[in-house]
Structures are given as structure tokens and as C-alpha cells.
Amino acid sequence: MPAKIPATVVTGFLGAGKTTLIRHMLQNAHGKKIALIINEFGDLGVDGDILKGCGEETCTEGDIVELSNGCICCTVADDFIPTMEQLLAREDKPDHIVIETSGLALPQPLVRAFNWPGISTKVTVDGVITVVDGRAVHDGQFAHNVAAVDAQRAQDENLDHETPLSELFEDQVACADMIVVNKIDLLAEDEATALTTRLKSESRDGVQVVRASMGALPVDVLLGQGIGAEADLAARHEIHHHHHHDDDADDHDHAHSHGHDEFQSFIVTRGEITDASAFAAQVSDVIRAHGILRLKGFVAVDGKPMRLTLQAVGPRVDTYFDQPFGTAPRETRLVVIGETGLDQAAITTALQA
Numbered sequence: 456m457p458a459k460i461p462a463t464v465v466t467g468f469l470g471a472g473k474t475t476l477i478r479h480m481l482q483n484a485h486g487k488k489i490a491l492i493i494n495e496f497g498d499l500g501v502d503g504d505i506l507k508g509c510g511e512e513t514c515t516e517g518d519i520v521e522l523s524n525g526c527i528c529c530t531v532a533d534d535f536i537p538t539m540e541q542l543l544a545r546e547d548k549p550d551h552i553v554i555e556t557s558g559l560a561l562p563q564p565l566v567r568a569f570n571w572p573g574i575s576t577k578v579t580v581d582g583v584i585t586v587v588d589g590r591a592v593h594d595g596q597f598a599h600n601v602a603a604v605d606a607q608r609a610q611d612e613n614l615d616h617e618t619p620l621s622e623l624f625e626d627q628v629a630c631a632d633m634i635v636v637n638k639i640d641l642l643a644e645d646e647a648t649a650l651t652t653r654l655k656s657e658s659r660d661g662v663q664v665v666r667a668s669m670g671a672l673p674v675d676v677l678l679g680q681g682i683g684a685e686a687d688l689a690a691r692h693e694i695h696h697h698h699h700h701d702d703d704a705d706d707h708d709h710a711h712s713h714g715h716d717e718f719q720s721f722i723v724t725r726g727e728i729t730d731a732s733a734f735a736a737q738v739s740d741v742i743r744a745h746g747i748l749r750l751k752g753f754v755a756v757d758g759k760p761m762r763l764t765l766q767a768v769g770p771r772v773d774t775y776f777d778q779p780f781g782t783a784p785r786e787t788r789l790v791v792i793g794e795t796g797l798d799q800a801a802i803t804t805a806l807q808a
């Protein structure tokens with residue numbers, strides 16, 4: 456089986472900063488071909504235009520597939536599947552698929568749609584990233600412009616219009632594999648800490664909460680792509696990012712109050728493992744115990760000629776056999792990504808156990 460294309464769902468209310476985050480991601484994709492599927496809403500849907508105009512090589516109009524009607528989650532069988540099939544039929548296959556949704560409906564049906572025959576063999580769910588408007592959530596409003604979100608909701612007859620935003624927000628948090636608290640620049644340090652702590656306690660065990668300003672996060676943190684490029688990632692060690700305030704470009708001590716967290720990555724190798732599902736459970740335990748953001752790579756399983764691809768973000772651990780090792784050494788090689796300060800020695804020991 457060829458390597459599957461990872462698909463990341465980016466969710467969050469109108470104005471949370473999804474488009475800003477995705478645009479930053481496209482501009483820093485380093486030649487990776489990212490296809491976007493955008494969930495459009497009539498007059499309010501300006502995302503397609505914004506992205507068409509971003510002027511990036513990796514962001515051509517043909518990559519943008521706008522769904523014709525309303526919520527992606529409510530129209531999965533009618534709309535989403537053909538869209539994906541169309542994308543997968545292209546000669547010029549994307550390296551990664553990003554699906555932006557409004558957060559007005561649960562993404563679970565969307566995630567389940569990846570099990571569809573013909574899609575499940577070609578695409579794997581990389582994870583659900585929930586983008587949060589830090590300021591609005593701290594203020595108990597949940598969205599910057601509540602009236603605009605309500606108008607967006609009213610336009611789609613498939614959505615119920617009564618559920619309070621607070622409940623929809625809870626759903627977004629509950630389904631997240633990673634939470635991005637955006638607009639951190641609009642929060643004082645103590646407010647940011649309180650919000651991060653609260654979201655951590657409200658989300659599933661193992662979900663990491665990262666802070667961002669203008670959605671500026673390293674692509675390797677957002678997307679589980681580039682499994683084949685471990686060596687490159689290792690060479691960089693510290694995952695760099697772009698600051699939005701020139702004045703803190705050299706001032707990492709203030710990264711927490713101005714920009715976002717700093718990240719690190721390292722590689723753990725080990726010999727063959729005996730049981731794939733037991734190892735996935737072990738990885739999951741290590742992720743939770745050490746607050747790891749992402750873990751990805753290849754695993755050699757005793758008696759299996761194929762290598763096992765492993766991708767994990769927060770509590771989500773995905774494995775499948777992709778290709779024979781061939782002449783490559785039968786070893787397990789995993790990239791660990793997290794905020795700076797990971798206990799590399801302990802994580803290495805735990806993964807090698």
C-alpha cells in the first residue's frame with residue numbers, strides 16, 4: 456500500500472484565526488503541496504478569495520475545493536466524498552490535505568467519512584486542530600463577532616440554531632487532538648495561563664494546548680507531514696518560526712507573552728517491536744506522560760516484511776503498514792515533537808522499553 460495522504464481538520468468559530476493560521480502554514484510549507492478543502496458559507500465565505508490571493512506558489516486556485524452547500528459535516532455523503540475523490544483522482548497528488556470547518560457542527564461525521572471505501576485506503580486522518588479565539592473565550596463570548604457567527608449559522612438549514620455558542624465550543628474542545636489558543640497577543644500572561652490550564656482540563660487526556668499569535672506555528676507542529684524527512688527535522692533540532700513583532704525577534708524570554716511557545720524535536724530509534732497494537736498503546740502512554748505534541752515515524756514489527764507507519768497527535772495514534780523495508784535497515788525510527796523542555800532521556804527510555 457502506498458503511503459496515505461494525511462488530512463488535518465482545522466476547526467473553530469468564524470474569526471478565531473483559522474484562515475490566518477492556514478495562510479501562514481501555506482507560506483511556510485517549504486514546497487509541500489497542501490490541498491485545502493474549505494467549508495464555504497454564501498456571502499460570508501470570503502476564505503476562498505483570501506487564499507486565492509495569497510500569491511504563494513503552493514497555493515494555486517486549483518487546489519481550493521469549495522464545497523457548494525453549507526456544513527461539511529451534515530452533507531458528508533453528498534458533498535465531501537466526491538470532493539475528496541476528485542482531489543485523489545488528480546495526477547498531481549497533494550502531500551497533505553487540510554480541511555477547514557466552521558466549528559458549527561461536530562466534526563465526528565467528517566472524521567468518520569474518511570472510512571469510506573476508496574478514501575480509507577488513500578487518506579488517513581492526521582488530526583483535528585481546534586483554533587480558539589483566546590480573547591473571546593477568556594471573555595466568555597467564544598467568538599469575536601457573535602452576531603456574525605449567528606448569521607453564518609442561520610444561513611445553513613442543516614444546523615440547529617438554538618445551541619448556545621458555549622456548548623458548540625465545548626464540542627470543539629472535546630473533539631480536538633490539538634488546541635491552538637490564538638490571539639495570545641490580546642491576553643495578559645496570567646489570562647493566557649489561566650485559559651490554557653482550563654482548556655487542558657476540559658480536553659481529552661493527552662491533548663496539548665499551544666499558544667499562537669496570528670496563527671504563526673511551525674508547520675511540523677500543525678501537520679504530521681514529512682515522515683520521510685526525519686533526518687532533516689533532526690538536523691534542525693529547534694523548530695524555528697517567524698515572529699510577528701520585530702522587537703522580540705531575539706528575545707525568547709518574552710515568547711510567551713508576545714508570540715507562541717518554542718518547540719523542539721528529536722529522534723528515538725529502537726529495534727523491532729513484537730506487537731503493533733501494544734506499541735501504539737505504549738506510545739499513547741508516553742505522549743500523555745510527557746506532554747508530547749506529535750510523534751511520527753516508522754516501526755519495524757517482528758515477522759512483518761512491511762514497515763509500520765506511525766503518526767500521533769495528542770491522544771490520536773494512527774498506524775498502518777505502508778511498504779516493505781526492502782534493503783533499508785529494519786529499525787524503528789520515531790520523531791518526537793513538543794514544546795521546549797521535553798525530557799528527552801526519559802522519553803527515549805520509555806519508547807525503547
Ligand SMILES: Nc1nc2c(ncn2[C@@H]2O[C@H](COP(=O)(O)OP(=O)(O)OP(=O)(O)O)[C@@H](O)[C@H]2O)c(=O)[nH]1
Nearest residue numbers: 468469470471472473474475637638639668669670
Ligand atoms: N490580534 C490578533 N488578531 C488576529 C490573530 N489571528 C487572527 N487575527 C485577526 O482576526 C480576524 C479573523 O481572522 P481569520 O483568520 O480570518 O479567522 P477565521 O477563523 O479564519 O475566520 P473566517 O475565515 O472568517 O471563518 C482577522 O482580522 C485576523 O487578522 C491574532 O493572533 N491576534
